[in-house]
Amino acid sequence: MIDRETALAALKAIETPAGGDVVSAGVVRALTVSDGAVRFVMEIDPAQAQAFEPIKTAAEAALKAAGADAVSIVLTGHTEKAPPDVRMGKKSEPKGPEPVPGIARLIAVASGKGGVGKSTVSSNLACALAQKGLRVGLLDADVYGPSQPRMLGISGRPSSPDGKTILPMRNHGVTAMSLGLMTNDDQAVVWRGPMLMGALQQMLFQVQWGALDVLLVDLPPGTGDVQMTLAQKARVDGAIVVSTPQDVALLDARKGIDMFQQLNVPLLGLIENMSTHICSKCGHEDPVFGHGGVAAEARKLGVPLLAEIPLHIDIRLAADGGAPIVVSKPESAQARAFHQVADALTESVLA
Numbered sequence: 484m485i486d487r488e489t490a491l492a493a494l495k496a497i498e499t500p501a502g503g504d505v506v507s508a509g510v511v512r513a514l515t516v517s518d519g520a521v522r523f524v525m526e527i528d529p530a531q532a533q534a535f536e537p538i539k540t541a542a543e544a545a546l547k548a549a550g551a552d553a554v555s556i557v558l559t560g561h562t563e564k565a566p567p568d569v570r571m572g573k574k575s576e577p578k579g580p581e582p583v584p585g586i587a588r589l590i591a592v593a594s595g596k597g598g599v600g601k602s603t604v605s606s607n608l609a610c611a612l613a614q615k616g617l618r619v620g621l622l623d624a625d626v627y628g629p630s631q632p633r634m635l636g637i638s639g640r641p642s643s644p645d646g647k648t649i650l651p652m653r654n655h656g657v658t659a660m661s662l663g664l665m666t667n668d669d670q671a672v673v674w675r676g677p678m679l680m681g682a683l684q685q686m687l688f689q690v691q692w693g694a695l696d697v698l699l700v701d702l703p704p705g706t707g708d709v710q711m712t713l714a715q716k717a718r719v720d721g722a723i724v725v726s727t728p729q730d731v732a733l734l735d736a737r738k739g740i741d742m743f744q745q746l747n748v749p750l751l752g753l754i755e756n757m758s759t760h761i762c763s764k765c766g767h768e769d770p771v772f773g774h775g776g777v778a779a780e781a782r783k784l785g786v787p788l789l790a791e792i793p794l795h796i797d798i799r800l801a802a803d804g805g806a807p808i809v810v811s812k813p814e815s816a817q818a819r820a821f822h823q824v825a826d827a828l829t830e831s832v833l834a
Contacts, residue, residue, distance in 0.1 A: 595735025613656030629663030636805025
């Protein structure tokens with residue numbers, strides 16, 4: 484069966500009217516290879532549309548000769564942006580949220596404040612959904628504190644065969660992308676808002692995610708540029724808000740919930756993390772952060788309480804070791820809490 488490298492090699496034998504192959508000239512965009520089918524866009528000058536028709540035909544023939552079962556090529560053109568027509572009072576309409584190609588559902592995992600275990604929830608939930616047979620992606624959008632590479636046990640730099648499309652990493656059945664894979668462990672990301680927004684859009688739309696049933700987006704804490712950009716640029720099917728039971732965390736969680744309401748993103752439910760501390764020696768449960776605050780907030784909002792996840796050393800050790808608790812100890816009580824969330828999402832949003 485044809486793979487991406489074989490497809491690119493076949494296309495490099497196809498020349499443009501100006502000389503040079505279509506890959507090196509940057510004509511080939513958004514190339515995907517899945518189950519023997521090759522799909523991509525040829526981005527050209529609209530004035531050259533007729534000249535590129537035989538090139539399109541030659542590309543189809545070359546790919547089928549290289550082993551492709553099906554080939555889909557779309558010719559698209561770009562033109563310089565026309566100035567606004569002031570006399571007619573015309574204004575360009577802003578583009579609304581768009582679906583990420585190949586992604587059936589996109590779910591944001593958020594928190595009002597840091598340190599409540601949102602990234603731990605994200606990695607375990609991604610692995611739990613993958614264990615149910617779903618095709619799962621995880622985008623680590625916490626650009627200032629990317630932790631998913633460590634939690635999922637992935638390392639190395641993502642490759643980009645054409646200099647435009649980024650190939651994500653994969654482990655535990657989860658396709659993942661994180662800014663942490665592009666920086667050193669001790670390197671700070673010192674960026675202003677526009678750079679954050681650009682990085683998020685690149686990780687959403689220029690990563691070769693393939694066909695996924697769900698893409699989880701691990702957001703940074705708070706209500707800033709990354710959250711707004713995600714909701715304005717991509718179609719978000721819903722958000723999960725993670726909080727600890729303590730009042731200070733709930734104060735910030737309410738702000739996060741209000742943000743999603745303002746951005747017209749459905750709230751799928753709340754998760755109470757670090758609900759009770761379980762002693763690893765005797766099994767005694769102690770609600771060190773209080774208990775029941777998130778459940779009360781969920782009842783007030785009329786949304787599900789998806790799970791109460793305990794504060795347990797095994798969850799922390801599993802995350803630090805690169806194999807989330809649902810992978811390293813799938814039958815444990817701690818893992819069952821994350822499977823509870825996966826079951827709830829599968830029955831509602833992912834059905």
